[in-house]
Amino acid sequence: SKAEDLKKIKGIGPKAAEALTKAGVSTYSALAGTKPDAIKEILTEASSRMAHLDPESWPKQAKLAADGKWEELAEWQEKAKGGVE
Numbered sequence: 001s002k003a004e005d006l007k008k009i010k011g012i013g014p015k016a017a018e019a020l021t022k023a024g025v026s027t028y029s030a031l032a033g034t035k036p037d038a039i040k041e042i043l044t045e046a047s048s049r050m051a052h053l054d055p056e057s058w059p060k061q062a063k064l065a066a067d068g069k070w071e072e073l074a075e076w077q078e079k080a081k082g083g084v085e
Contacts, residue, residue: 004028009061010077016053019046031062 003026006017023042025031031039039055057080064073 006031008065009058010080011053011058016043016050019043028062028066032059032066034059
């Protein structure tokens with residue numbers, strides 16, 4: 001499957017998206033099924049500069065994106081500060 005734009009998930013920037021894609025997490029569905037601890041490990045292994053990122057909400061956001069619930073995702077992102085509940 002073609003890689004999706006993971007940067008639409010609040011908290012994921014270009015470098016984090018690149019690290020996730022290289023690790024095989026390149027779709028919203030794949031991200032939705034990945035535990036935050038595993039995401040953190042991928043980011044930290046890719047670069048110690050990404051160790052500060054908090055992927056706790058990323059699977060939840062990715063699930064909304066995978067399900068095509070873009071309006072619901074946008075509302076959630078507006079309420080959440082920096083993608084953190």
